[in-house]
Amino acid sequence: MLNALSPTSVVASRAFFPPLLAAGFLLLLVVLASLLYGAGPVSASDAMAALMANGTEEAWFVVTELRLPRTIIALITGLALGLAGALLQSMTRNPLAEPGLLGVSAGSGFAVALAILLGATTATLTTLAAQLGALAGCTLVIAATRVQGLGNDPVRLVLAGATMTGLLLALTSMLMLMDQRAADEIRFWITGSVAGKPLSMLWATLPSITLALVLIAIVARPLAAMALGEKAAVGLGHHPGRIRFLITFTVALLVGSATALAGPLIFVGLVVPFIARAFSGPDIRKTLLLCVPVGPAVVLGADVLSRLIAAPAEMPLGVVTALIGAPVLLAIVRAGRMPSL
Structure with a gap:
């Protein structure tokens, strides 16, 4: 890459x-801080002793079974959302384009909430639902940018995205009213968290994230050419329509994976x-x-x-x-x- x-x-x-x-x-410093500091009774010195193989069993369990998995999941989530935001901004030529602001994350979140309500129990199903929801949200964003005057106005585009986000959040709230059991799970998940998430969720999203990284390697150079204008990109042998499709698919993979892992983070x-x-x-x-x-x-x-x-x-x-x-x-x-x- x-x-x-x-x-x-x-x-x-x-x-x-x-x-x-x-x-x-x-x-590296933040990773170390994540392993050393937490809200529980295990202090930073206890965690450091555990990392040096001189700590107690309790400290070793907290560091390796609780803090390490959430650290890894947070790293992957940040990687996915950061790259997705950069791609979305470059594609729309809008520095305010962001999955959480434009409804992409909300679409992903609504799809996951619907999957939970329908009884989805595996990380794979949840991830797939999140990616389909993100794809729908990303498609609407691209459609909005093609509307005359909207795609060229960053603030108006964000306002349109906020409207769509509000609608999707309202629909998610309606889903929560249908089933109290599912509502409790959705309510905990929708606030956004990497605590208590098993690494099995990461394995379910890893293929999608790997594919997204490969696609980024493919579209990076054409995307840089598109910054010069579509005519210039075509003159350099690139196909803007094809590139936009690949970016849309890549953003859906990244945002869907991140949402499945940590909930909708704006x-x-x-x-x-x-x-x-x-x-x-x-x-x-x-x-x-x-x-x-x-x-x-x-x-x-x-x-x-x-x-x-x-x-x-x-x-x-x-x-x-x-x-x-x-x-x-x-x-x-x-x-x-x-x-x-």
């Missing part, structure tokens, strides 16, 4: 290496590309590369905060990502100018 996304002209940029290395180092697909683009510039290939460490770092960092803010209880991960992302959205809108894509 690295070679496909970053030809010599991309990787050779000296200015790009420091932020990439810094993001990788930050990710603003992650906005914050991660925004941070990455601040250091990488408008080149989508550099942005995608930088999203690889930044996305997991943002989601995992938010998960660590969710454990510490309200300890010994935990705040829902979806609430923390909203608290982080809302100021970023307001800052972009109030700036009066949109970053160029």
Whole structure:
């Protein structure tokens, strides 16, 4: 994937290496913090002793059976949402395009809630439902961008997405009224969390995420060409319609997998590309590369905060990502100018 996304002209940029290395180092620190800190009685020193094979059985169990799985799931969720946000923004030429804001995550969430209500019990069925819902939501986003004047106005597109998100959330609430047993499960899942999720859920989404990474490697160069305009992309031998279809399918795979793993998390697909683009510039290939460490770092960092803010209880991960992302959205809108894509 690295070679496909970053030809010599991309990787050779000296200015790009420091932020990439810094993001990788930050990710390592956040992973360590995730293993050391939690809302339970096992302290950071106890967890460190367990990692050094000198701790108690309780600390070893907490670190390896509770914190390690949620760390891995948070990493994959952040990777998927960060890449999906970058792809969606580049495809729509809209820096405010984000799966959570445009209804893609809400569509995925509604599909999962419907699957739970119908009795879906396996991670594979849940993942498939989430991806189909994300595909429907992503298709509606693309249709919206083709409406004259809407796709060129970032704020109006977000308002249209917010309307669709509100409708889907209302429909999800209606589903919760139909079955109390399913309602309890849906209510816990829809707030967004990686706590208590078994690694078996990750295995169910891994094939989809792997396929999505392969597709990203295929569309990265044509997507960079499309930034010059569709006519220029066609002149370079690319097919914009085919590329948009592949990106739509890729975003559905990524958002569906992330939603199945952690529930609908908003603003992650906005914050991660925004941070990455601040250091990488408008080149989508550099942005995608930088999203690889930044996305997991943002989601995992938010998960660590969710454990510490309200300890010994935990705040829902979806609430923390909203608290982080809302100021970023307001800052972009109030700036009066949109970053160029």
